[in-house]
Amino acid sequence: MKDEQPAEVLGEGRFARFVRRNGWEFCDRTRVGGIVAVAGLTEAGEMVLVSQWREPVRAVVVELPAGLAGDEAALEGESLETAARREMMEETGCGGGRWEELLSGPPSAGLSSEIVTFFRATGLSRQGAGGGVGNEKIATHLVPFGELEAWLVGVQAKGWLVDPKVYAGAWFLAEAAGGKGAE
């Protein structure tokens, strides 16, 4: 461990701040207990994906169902698995199944302090409409796992972007199935 210099706050927002420490500049979420993302597969073998407008990149982005743990007062102290199950249900209406916590890793370690905890959920079933809460506008996509590559190529052809964590999720699901593509 290197000595920690005090962080210098270069900019303060409502949800995050911009910090300099030991010569590095990065974003730091300020009201979050953790970040969760779920590689989910339905009983029918479909990968559960979502898409939504992401202003930082000004595009619709295809992502794993994901969200923040404990980002509202009523949710303070919730466990990461509780948050992951809640986000999956809110965003996609999918629930049930078998859940397993995987790694926690930083998706952008050079520019952000974010650490995402991944879950694998298999045997999910559609129990609600999804779509998100509040002013979230989230579309759900149930993609047959064997058609994933072609589907992702297709959405990129129409100008959407794909978060690389989707491919990490595909690896986690293939791992559970004992081989890529779950053939």
Place this chain on the structure above:
Amino acid sequence: MKDEQPAEVLGEGRFARFVRRNGWEFCDRTRVGGIVAVAGLTEAGEMVLVSQWREPVRAVVVELPAGLAGDEAALEGESLETAARREMMEETGCGGGRWEELLSGPPSAGLSSEIVTFFRATGLSRQGAGGGVGNEKIATHLVPFGELEAWLVGVQAKGWLVDPKVYAGAWFLAEAAGGKGAE
């Protein structure tokens, strides 16, 4: 496309700035032509990974070889593939082989405008020492692809973190080999 409001700069650094636009707060790199990351496999079937200290998460992080295109005056205008090959050589000493551009996607679309362009490189050979340039201190790891899972579990057990893009890279390599694990 939604109407674009002018961005409000909440904080300005040397390498990045912190911006609010249409109610979103995010980080924006300011001196970059693009970001590249490489899923690389040697002739001997080893995945090429790097590790380095990442101050934003205060840990050693295992990542794909990666870097910024055109972040120095002398590199202005270089193509993304040129940048990817340069970063692979600088960081790991690996070169040669067959290169293919894959998707460009945002690793953290809720908090950052970063978009990473992925390459797949196979048949790489070790031609130099690697380690990075300037004050970079980068360790190279050549991990037999069939032992990847166990190796990643091992490094996390000693307190290192793994960037989820490593798993995306594993998916890209498995895809090329026609099956997960390249068995």
